[in-house]
Amino acid sequence: MNKQELVDAVAATTGSSKAVTAETVDALIAAVTGAVKQGDTVQLIGFGSFSTGARAARVGRNPATGAEIQIPAAKTVKFTAGKAFKDAVNGA
Structure with missing residues (x-):
């Protein structure tokens, strides 16, 4: 499963639009990356x-x-x- 397939699956499950879901997935990845980068x-x-x-x-x-x-x-x-x-x- 790639990122777009993940966005499609989450959008289908939540009933949210793909654009909003893509922004949410991007924000989640950025938050996790930033925290791990700082050593958390x-x-x-x-x-x-x-x-x-x-x-x-x-x-x-x-x-x-x-x-x-x-x-x-x-x-x-x-x-x-x-x-x-x-x-x-x-x-x-």
Whole structure:
């Protein structure tokens, strides 16, 4: 499912227009992105939580030449599925 299909599904469920639903989805994504970018954890009960993690610097290899390269440390985005979401996916 892509973003437009998500907007269509939410609009059909809520009876709202697709334009209003698209603005709402965009606002939700922007709010979650902004909060996680600042280092906050966003918890959506029944769905899951978004947070940041840290990836240490490491040594990698260029697959074409085999030469070692330094991969710098980076922040990562983590998603942890909530219990209700896991149960729904697993059919429980």
